Amino acid sequence: MSSPLLRCTQSVDLALPGTVPVIEERLVEAGYGDWEGQSLKKLARQPLWQVVQVHPSAARFPGGESMAELSARAVAAVREWDAKLGADAVWLACSHGDVIKAIVADALGLHLDLFQRVVVDPGSLTVIRYTPLRPFLRRANDIGGALSALRPPRRRSRRRSAATGSDAVVGGGAGPQRDAGTEQLGSHT
Numbered sequence: 001m002s003s004p005l006l007r008c009t010q011s012v013d014l015a016l017p018g019t020v021p022v023i024e025e026r027l028v029e030a031g032y033g034d035w036e037g038q039s040l041k042k043l044a045r046q047p048l049w050q051v052v053q054v055h056p057s058a059a060r061f062p063g064g065e066s067m068a069e070l071s072a073r074a075v076a077a078v079r080e081w082d083a084k085l086g087a088d089a090v091w092l093a094c095s096h097g098d099v100i101k102a103i104v105a106d107a108l109g110l111h112l113d114l115f116q117r118v119v120v121d122p123g124s125l126t127v128i129r130y131t132p133l134r135p136f137l138r139r140a141n142d143i144g145g146a147l148s149a150l151r152p153p154r155r156r157s158r159r160r161s162a163a164t165g166s167d168a169v170v171g172g173g174a175g176p177q178r179d180a181g182t183e184q185l186g187s188h189t
Helices: 006-015 047-054 067-085 097-107 112-117 158-164
Strands: 125-130 135-142
Touching: 047 112, 067 097, 067 112, 067 125, 097 112, 097 125, 097 135
Parallel strands: none
Antiparallel strands: 125 135
């Protein structure tokens, strides 16, 4: 899936050659309104710039959308698509820096005012796994590495899952090779 902007559809083609992405309008770049096309140097001198940097939940671009609206539409899109595709799906959504940062902030339970602390480089990979209880940030701003670990974990038996009552790895885990059924809390093996 992709933002409708050309740079995102081209990125999907680079990541998954020959794939025709589903266009998801809610993943489009922020509606910057009157700010669109202006230099960052000029915009940085405007009072709104500081609001966008420090208190983005209160920022509305003149003639455009608010950062809160951007966050709400993007988070809704990702959560709806994830629910539609199912728990075993691994899927790609190609979007833009502020959109991705807002989705990551939501996944981490961060207030939108803290989203400027999230770094998203062009062409980087950010991975979030949604579960019935909560989302997990698996990777952030990744610019390399094997993607095989992104597959959803093997399903555990209902009895074992019910015993732990959680979708989180006990003790934080040590990567995809460990078996949570044999791991001990505090174990360093």
